[in-house]
Amino acid sequence: MSDTEISQHQAQLNLNISKLIENKNRDSSKIYAKTTEKIALRLRDKDLLSKAFLQQGKLFYKQQKDDVALIFFNKIDSLYQIEKVITEDYIMTKIYRAEISKFRLTMPGVLKAKDYILEAINLAEETNDEKLINLTKYRLGEWHGFMSQARDTKEHLDTARIYVNKVLEYYQKEKNYKFIANVYYTLASIDASSKDYKAAEINYKKRLEVIKKSNDSVKISEAYYGLGSVFRRFNQPDKGLKYLDSAAAIFKTHGFSTDDRRKNLYKDYAYLYELKNDYKNAFVNMQKAFVFKDSIFKEENSKNAIELDAKYQAAKKEREIILLKSQKKLSEEQKTNQRNLYLGGLGLTTIAGLFFFVLFQNRQKTTKKLKELDDFKSKLFANISHEFRTPLTLISGPIDKRLNSSNLTEEDRTDFEMIQRNSDRLLNLVDQLLDLSKLEAGHLKLKVSQGDLSVLLKSMASSFQHQATQKHINYTINIDELNNVWFDKDVIEKTVINLLSNAFKYAPENSAINFNALVLDDTLQLQVENKGNLLTKKQVDNIFNRFYQADENTEGVGIGLSLVKEIVNLSYGEITVENTSNKTILFKVYLPILKSQFKPSDFADAFTNPPMIKQKEDTIKVEKAAVKEVIDENRPILLIVDDHEDIRIFVKSVFKDSYQVVEASNGEIGVEKAIALVPDIIISDVMMPKLNGFQLSEILKQDERTSHIPIILLTAKTEDTDTFKGLETGADDYITKPFKTKALEIRVKNLINSRLKLRERYSQELVLKPTEIAINSFDAQFLEKLNIVIDENITEPTFSAADFSKALGMSRMQLHRKLKALTGLSATEFVRSQRLKLAADLLKKSDANVSEIGYSVGFNDHSYFAKCFKEMYGCTPTEFISKQ
Structure with missing residues (x-):
């Protein structure tokens, strides 16, 4: 035997020992795995090195040290990048990554876990290894079982059962008792989640029978534990305790599969003793479980331990009272000592209670104060947005009007177009600030609906064609067919527009930009790739931070990318950026597109219209003397209601040639003039003193004299709730500031024409x-x-x-x-x-x-x-x- 063969044999022996004792003594197991790694490095044996990395990663994973485990899994990835050979170790890293991602207990993490499992399935199918194919599909079944706890319970449980039953046939054919037992365990868990406890008991017993054939002591103990747990749900504590005792005996000899299992065993003991009203043993076991608590179960264990302690102390006190009654003589000294002890305990309890009460009150005050600050900040941003939008209207409106004029010189047109572009940019910044404030306050909600996403993406992507022509950029668009998928239109628009705007901003002339929209594993992947200065590692880490600036000589990133990251996270998605081998910058966005991937509250039809503002039955006193306005019977009357004089002047300038324009400086005067004059149409602002636009609309639409008058509301508020509120009051149209004068003219014309058609109907x-x-x-x-x-x-x-x-x-x-x-x-x-x-x-x-x-x-x-x-x-x- 050569020295190399001897070393390989030693390395394999150390690896086998590590696996043998991994559940009983993890620290020793790590040492053996580390020894394997050292020998493999010396021999430059990449296959053996990969196995050593996997074993060490698995050990840290079982200790819930995910950050360390991922270091070893990353090393296996590096080996794969060198050799480009798909190995079982490489596939298993995907499975463990899925488990780590899944137990982050966040929806993006759980969805990412599925991505890892699907990657593992694809890799297994490339190797054509039936064992790995069935293993990865089994993991996908487990994922659906886990997902059933969050949403679409029945759908996910049914899917999990299909996958698990498929792999069961394979393992039975291979007589792989270890995995047959795993499958029965998963089926039992599915039955328990479906509340079919009888079926769960049958599958747990099948698991026990099968696992005994494998001689795997830890798995046998797991099977006993599973039965003990199910009998707890049956309210049969004696049977449950019997199986838990069997599990505990084996665990004691051979070790626990994970630290979590040790804690859960003690918890189930506590629950079973509680069913027997044995609060002392219940409390003792809950204390043991508390020793092995982790961050996820800390609050739950603490609460249960306190409850059991209270029950145990209550039962103990009852027994003491009975004992005291049975004793005829008690010395005065004992009574005094007991009284003092009781008073001392009561005093200590009172002090502790006061301390925790004050602490609780302070926390409540802090929470309330923070909420008030958040609400104030959101309101401040909304008001700032409104204040910006009014002057922006007065800037963009006249500019738009001038641009529609045919007698402009080329120089003037260029200047006006520049002003218009910067006005639009300022409006976009105001909207982004408002969106970020709503996100932070938790007021921005998803409104998911089904539709043709490819049409929306194509229209947005093609709108940048003009910029591409101006900068001589080779702009390519590749969009998959995306019919009848589920998405939030606003999220898609903000994401795509911001990423493409960013790409065109930084891409040099005569370069290239690629926009791709693909579907991978039931997930939408948006890719925006452009030439430009490659990002440093620091820039990659900070690019999604608001107003990030590498140094004083470079341009900052603003808030667009930060907003994109926030809304992508809100949508259970993920966004990444990287430098590619083609020396380009590539942004990737992953978004769900299946109905099952969203919560019921995320859908557009889950939002009911906000309640209409109920105006008190205040009667608007109309002056007997009619408003002294000169009425020309040959022209329709237009009433403009706005507290901003410049807005009234601007709107009047748009319509003065076709309409007889009457003005009102607030909502109350607007109602008086509308009743007195009965105009043909009303254009009103929303935010006004005395009566706002919503109240004006509601009053006029409920008055027989004015109910027929079409009303257009102008507002700086962009939220859907405000639109719904306006339409609920009876307003005929709702336009946000700043608006295009042409659009306003067309809407006024259309509303007037619709009334003319009604007249024609009557005349016939x-x-x-x-x-x-x-x-x-x-x-x-x-x-x-x-x-x-x-x-x-x-x-x-x-x-x-x-x-x-x-x-x-x-x-x-x-x-x-x-x-x-x-x-x-x-x-x-x-x-x-x-x-x-x-x-x-x-x-x-x-x-x-x-x-x-x-x-x-x-x-x-x-x-x-x-x-x-x-x-x-x-x-x-x-x-x-x-x-x-």
Whole structure:
């Protein structure tokens, strides 16, 4: 035997010993594994070295020292990068990484664990090793079982059962009793999670029968432990204790599989003794469990230990009372000592109680203060945003108006476009600050819905084509088909826009930028790659920090990338950045796209509309003297309500040629002018003194005189809740500042046109149909009331427009404006048209002559009746009868 062969034999022997004692004496096991590593390094035996690294990583993992374990797993990765040979050790590092990631107990960690397992499955399938393929698929089944505790319980449990049953067939064929036992354990856990404890007991017993054939003492003890645990759930403490005793005996001889198992054994002992009302033993075992606590179970163990101690002390006290009653004589000294002891204990307990109470109160005050500060900060950012948006409107609005002009010089156009770009940039910064403040305050929530994501990505990516042309950049876009996937549109937009903006900002001219959107393992992967100065390690570590600046001579990163990282984390995703071998900078974003990957509260339909602000039944006192405004009947009236004079001047300048513009400086004056003048349309700000825009809209939409008037709300608030609130009050449109003047003009025009179409509908109807003509329920009520008044008075020749307005409780001018808006007719014209429509109906159905019908519908003059009839129908009443 050569020296090399002897050394290899020694290394393998040390490795085998390490594995043999890994559960009983981990420190010694580490020494043997380390010896294997040293020999393998001396021999330059990469296969043996990989096995030594895996054994050491596994030992630290079992001690819950994940950071040290990962160092050894990384070393195996380095060996793989050198040899590029897929080994079992390399696949196992993926499995252990998955376990470490999973037990971070965060959703991104659990989802990352699945990624590692899927990588392991792909690697195993490349090797075509059936054993590794089944092992990795078994781990995927375990992952679904674990995931069932967080969401979609039944779906994940069913998937876990499918995977586990598949691998069971393979292990039974191979007679691999160790893994058959593992499979039965997992099935039992699935049954227990499904609350099918009888099935769980059967699978635990199958596990015990199978594991006994493997002669693996630790696994046998695990099987006994599992049965003890399940009988606790059955409320059968005696049977449970029997199995736990068997498990404890073997654990004592051969060691525990993990430190966590030792703690859980004592906890289950405590629970079983508690079921037997043996609080003393329950408390003792919970104390033992407490010794082996970790950070995850610290709070739970402490709470349970305190509860058991209280029960034990209570039971003990009861027994002492019985004993005292049975003793007839007690010395006075004993009584005094007991009283003093009791008072001393009570005093100590009171002091301790006061201490903890004061501590608790201070914590509550601190928490409340921090919450108040967070709320104040969020409110401050919202108000700052509003204050910025108003001057931005006054900057971008006139600029936009000038850019639409055809008589600009090229130099002026260039200057205006530069101002517009920087105005947009400032607005974007304001929005980013607001988003970050909402994230920190916990007010930013996901609104996930199903849709075609590829269309959204293509539209956003293609919007940068112009910049690419300007900088002569080779810009490539590659987007997979992403139909019917689940995503938050706002998160996708902010992520893609920020990353592409960043890429185009730093990419030099005549370089390249690549944007890819791929689906890998039920996860969306967005990639943005660009040429540029490669990042240092320090820059990579800090690039997602707000306003990070490497030194005073370099440009900072601002807040865009920080915002992207925050919203990606909110979406259970991950973002990375790296320098590639092609000397490019590559950003990668991983986001979930399956419904099962989100919480029920994350979906858009989970958000109910916020409650509408209920305005107190304050009656707005309208001055009897009508507002002195000159009304031109030939032009529609536009009412602008805003406390900012410059905004009113700007909006007025946009509409002054087409509309008669009336202004109001606050919500209260706006309501008064709307009721007095009944304008054709209202444009109102939201944040105003006395009455805000929401209250103005609600009051006017619930008043018969003004319910038909279309209202557009302007606001600097961008939250969906504010939009919902505005629309709930009856507002017809909601526009955020700063706005494009063209967009505002189009929306005003569309709302006016929609009213004109209703007039056309009315003019074609023989009888008035309120439910088809009305815009809202208040308009419908008004038209119903109008019909009743017409039906009761139409045949009265003396029924005038003044009588009509009085019957409806309006002034003549208000009725005139309301009817003009809904029907296109004045009050007099409306009454006359209704009489003529009734006359036409009577001419068709009645045998009465023309004069009688004219008198019956309120016309005293036969020739006037004939003239009006001809104007409306194009023929005389006599000709109308002959046509019929």
